[in-house]
Amino acid sequence: MKAITVEPRKPGTVRFEDVPDPDAREGSVLVEAIAAAVCGTDVEIAEGKYGWAPPGKTRLVLGHESLGRVIDPGPRSSLKKGDLVTGIVRRPDPVPCPNCAVGEWDMCRNGLYTERGIKEIHGFMSERWRIEPEYAIKIDPSLGILGVLLEPTTVIAKALEQILAVGQRAFWEPKTVLVTGAGPIGLLAAAVARLPRLEVHVLDRIETGLKPDLVRALGATYHSGRVLDIGFEPDVIVECTGVGSVIADSIQKVGAGGVVCLTGVGAGGIAMGAVADVAAAAVLKNNVVVGSVNANKRHWYKANDRLARLDRTWLSRLITRYEKPENFTQALERKPDDIKVVIQFSEI
Numbered sequence: 463m464k465a466i467t468v469e470p471r472k473p474g475t476v477r478f479e480d481v482p483d484p485d486a487r488e489g490s491v492l493v494e495a496i497a498a499a500v501c502g503t504d505v506e507i508a509e510g511k512y513g514w515a516p517p518g519k520t521r522l523v524l525g526h527e528s529l530g531r532v533i534d535p536g537p538r539s540s541l542k543k544g545d546l547v548t549g550i551v552r553r554p555d556p557v558p559c560p561n562c563a564v565g566e567w568d569m570c571r572n573g574l575y576t577e578r579g580i581k582e583i584h585g586f587m588s589e590r591w592r593i594e595p596e597y598a599i600k601i602d603p604s605l606g607i608l609g610v611l612l613e614p615t616t617v618i619a620k621a622l623e624q625i626l627a628v629g630q631r632a633f634w635e636p637k638t639v640l641v642t643g644a645g646p647i648g649l650l651a652a653a654v655a656r657l658p659r660l661e662v663h664v665l666d667r668i669e670t671g672l673k674p675d676l677v678r679a680l681g682a683t684y685h686s687g688r689v690l691d692i693g694f695e696p697d698v699i700v701e702c703t704g705v706g707s708v709i710a711d712s713i714q715k716v717g718a719g720g721v722v723c724l725t726g727v728g729a730g731g732i733a734m735g736a737v738a739d740v741a742a743a744a745v746l747k748n749n750v751v752v753g754s755v756n757a758n759k760r761h762w763y764k765a766n767d768r769l770a771r772l773d774r775t776w777l778s779r780l781i782t783r784y785e786k787p788e789n790f791t792q793a794l795e796r797k798p799d800d801i802k803v804v805i806q807f808s809e810i
C-alpha cells in the first residue's frame with residue numbers, strides 16, 4: 463500500500479511511497495483510509511522540527527487527524543464493516559504514570575506516551591491502517607467527510623473541560639469568551655462555545671474574508687487588531703495562536719477570576735522585563751493560565767457529540783482545500799486562504 467511518510471527531524475524528507483501493509487500488532491480493526499486532515503503539527507514534522515519515528519525505524523507514517531471505513535472489524539469489536547471511524551491519537555505510557563493508569567493519557571506525567579503520526583507510532587496517512595478497537599471512535603455517519611474534524615474538536619473539548627474545572631475553584635458563571643486565532647482550532651472552539659449560547663468573540667489578524675464570515679455566521683463577534691483593544695474583559699480566553707505578544711496581552715486583558723487557556727504551541731524566548739507585569743495582573747485578579755494538550759476518551763466522546771450538533775454547511779466551509787495524497791507537498795503548504803486542508807485517500 464502507499465503512505466505519506468517522513469524522516470522526523472530531517473526537513474524535506476516527506477514522500478508518498480510504498481510501505482508494507484499495516485502490522486497486525488497495530489490493532490485488530492482494519493480500516494480503509496478516506497481522509498486525513500493536515501494540522502500545524504504535521505507541517506512542523508515535515509519541516510524537521512518535531513516528531514519521532516517508531517523505535518528501530520527511520521521513517522514515520524504521518525497523520526493524526528483521520529477518517530476511515532472499517533474493512534474488517536476483527537474478532538473483538540462492536541464495529542461493523544462499513545462503519546466510519548477515526549482513531550484516538552495518544553497511547554498511554556507503558557510504566558504507566560498515575561494519569562495514564564487511569565486513562566488520562568492526555569495528562570501523562572512522564573512524557574513516555576506515544577502518539578500516532580507524531581511520536582513513535584505510525585499515523586493514519588496510509589491507504590489502510592489498523593487500530594485497537596478501544597481506540598477506534600465511531601463517527602455519526604451523517605457527518606460524512608466532516609468526521610475528519612473530530613480530532614481537532616477533541617482538543618477543544620479537553621480545553622473547555624480544563625477551563626471549567628479551573629473556574630469552579632470559586633463562584634463562577636462565565637458569560638464571555640474570547641478566542642484568539644481564527645484557524646481550525648479557534649473556529650471550532652468558537653463554534654463549540656456557542657452551543658451553550660455563550661457570548662463569543664474571535665480575534666485574528668485577518669480583516670476580511672472567510673474567517674470573519676464564519677465567525678459572524680456563528681452569531682459571534684469578530685475582531686482584528688490587538689487583544690488589549692477589544693473593549694471588554696472576557697471571562698475566558700482560549701488562546702490558539704501560540705504568539706508571545708497575544709499570550710501576554712490575553713493574560714493582562716482577561717477579567718478578574720478569569721481563565722486563559724493556552725492551546726497554541728509557539729516558539730521564542732521570554733521577554734524577562736514583561737513577565738513580572740503580566741504575572742502581577744494575574745495575581746491581582748486571581749487569574750489562572752492553564753495549558754492544555756491532546757485529549758482522552760472522555761473528550762473524544764464529548765467532541766463526537768458536539769461536532770454532530772454543529773451546522774454541516776458551516777463545518778464544510780472550514781475545509782478550504784482537498785488534495786490527493788500524491789500532492790502531499792501542496793497539502794503541507796500553508797496558503798493564505800487555508801483554514802483546513804484535507805488529504806483524500808478514497809471516496810466517502
Ligand code: BGC
Nearest residue numbers: 501503551577580617755756
Ligand atoms: C495533536 C495532539 C498532540 C499534540 C502534541 C497536536 O497537533 O492534536 O493530539 O498531543 O499535537 O504532539
